[in-house]
Amino acid sequence: MIFRTAIALALLCALAAPADAQTRAKKLYCWNDANGNRTCGDTLPPGATDLARTEINAASGQQTGQVGRALTAEERAAATAAEARAQADAKAKAEQQRRDLAMVESYATEADLRRAYGERTSLLDDALKASAMAESNLRRSLVVLLDQANNLQLAGRPVPENLLANVRSQHVELGKQQRIILEQRADRASLDAELADALARYNALKNPRPE
Template sequence: MAHRNRMILAATTLALGAGLASSVHAQSTQKKVYCWNENGRKICSDALPAAAADAARTEISAKSGLATGQVARALTESERADAAVSAVVARRQAEAEAMQSRRDLAMVESYTAEVDLRRAYGERTTLVDESIKASQLGLSNLRLSLIALLRQAGDWELDNKPVPKRLAESIMQLHNDLLRQQQILAEQEHDRKTLGAELDDAVARYRELKTSEAGDSATAATQAPLPAR
């Protein structure tokens, strides 16, 4: 029994020794040397101090002496903020390009000929023109109503009487409505001016997509296998 225990103890000791040697060997093979610049001087060390943790550095294998990696310096708070803004801009641009691609595809699928596309824009132009006319008419009516209320207020003042509160509130409300209607009209007129340029751009994209589609069809036709005789 004692002999058996001694054998077990010896085997355990050998296993622990082998494990320790393996661990020491692994640590020696994984050990690195770090090189970085500090105040214009190149410094290399097998330990990276806290002061150099954010510095750009080269990592070198202590066993082979070869560089195993490059670590860029840590970004400053301002640089991180700029990078975040750039990422947002890039994502939005990619989303806009994807949206434009979907619109182009829908445009090609919706209009079989360029004349159909132009007709659709003509209908949009007509709707915008009608909206502008309605806004102009509404604006004219608001002006007339406001002038009438202002005359009433003027009559009260000519009689050396205070303008009634309800009348003053109506004048203020009409004035605000007039400003809003002017803003709506300005936006409609801007949309009307941009419709022409939008149509030109849409026609150019439509022609380009149709040409590409025709080219793909021709290529597919030439590459199709000949029917068996």
């Protein structure tokens, strides 16, 4: 009798154990539907799988997780773009640090660094002077051509087509030269800013401030 009772208890425990484990593992889900109504259940209907939800242990009643809503296509694209920007920024920062270390190793003093930039500055200044001279020559040539055309008109004579063509051509060339000068001035200003930034980084690495 005792033996049969022991067998029966063992069978009951064996049958009860899986059910108890299932109860412990079972989850409840709570979410807000499209109308803002709070809904809970032990399964997620198809319309709720993309909604934000709270997961709760059915046995203990304690919250076990929080799942955010699914992102829209636009949000996923924005997140991907933001991640790409972050990676690009991190790569650029690492590259800048590498260049800064190379700069400190290449130039023993600030004067050496200034001298290196001075060579580039001199080249740009020479180019600007040459461009300014070319612009001045084009301007004088254009003035001469315009005077010739004006004198002919004052004398009541027609202006030859080749003279008009030369005037137009000089106008075009003068405009090109002026654009070149603007670009060179922008390059010169950019180089000055680059030097100032390089000096600041150089001194920060050479003479770090105490914490």
